[in-house]
Amino acid sequence: MTILNTTGMQRKPTHPGEILREDFLPDYGLTASGLAESLGVSRQSVNELLRERRAVSPEMALRLARLFGNSPEFWLNAQRSVDLWNAAKLVKEEVDRIKPLHAA
Template identity: 50%
Template sequence: MLKNLRNPLCRPTHPGAILREDILPALGISQSALAAYLGVSRLTVSEILLEKRAISAEMALRISKTLGGSPESWLQMQAALDLWEVVQKFKQNPKRLPKSIPALASA
């Protein structure tokens, strides 16, 4: 299995941060304008930009069609963040980790 080349100690970037810090300023458009282009509410866009809402498969497709990039790339960014957050949670409380099946653990 290939090792992740990312630094596991660093939190992955939320896709909303990419939109907020890189894409919207470069395009010179507002949250309201982006919401209109995406066909969603301004609140939805605001929550994504503030990193309070995850990127769903539907939103990844909307962003991809509106701004470019593949839907998979937007979802991969979100999945990397989601997985990192879960790993951090289990590191804080390892007893919550599920138990391995003994026959599989030795394989």
């Protein structure tokens, strides 16, 4: 038996920057500067990510995964969820006008 998930997510997904800010930094005792240094990136990049003004790139996902011992997919999937949510809100009316096709 298959149960279709057609309703979608009802709340905005958590941005990877919030995950870092609220969960990872306190657990590892890191500051934004310490995270930037550990990742080998600028403080500005990290600050923009933590303030949810920058998306996680594949390169950043690889760096974060290496540092925290998880997978790059974890970070990219979190970002993908936010991106899809934002896109769905932006083009909802246009997408709603598309009539689904049915196989003959």
